[in-house]
Amino acid sequence: MPTSSPRIAILGHVTSSFGSLELERFADLDSLLAVPAFDVLLLDMPGASAGKLLRKLRIDTSYRFSLIYCCRDLDGWC
Numbered sequence: 001m002p003t004s005s006p007r008i009a010i011l012g013h014v015t016s017s018f019g020s021l022e023l024e025r026f027a028d029l030d031s032l033l034a035v036p037a038f039d040v041l042l043l044d045m046p047g048a049s050a051g052k053l054l055r056k057l058r059i060d061t062s063y064r065f066s067l068i069y070c071c072r073d074l075d076g077w078c
Contacts, residue, residue: 007037011053012044029056041065 010025011032023042026032032041043050054068 006039008040008042009035009038010042010044012042029053033060038065041068043068 005022008023009032010023011029012027024035024038026035043053045053057065057068
């Protein structure tokens with residue numbers, strides 16, 4: 001039985017490549033929430049900004065992610 005690849009979204013200003021992964025990139029939360037659900041969300045932003053965004057996502061009960069990863073900490077990349 002074929003398995004489908006997870007749908008991955010990146011929120012922020014990602015400039016690096018992730019190999020052969022098919023990713024959808026979004027500049028802001030509103031544009032992300034306008035698209036059907038993803039399996040994984042990568043947050044490309046400093047930790048403080050990611051925390052604010054996660055609080056907003058928790059309020060929106062219509063949108064859920066299986067996994068959320070932060071790509072940066074306060075000093076740069078994790």
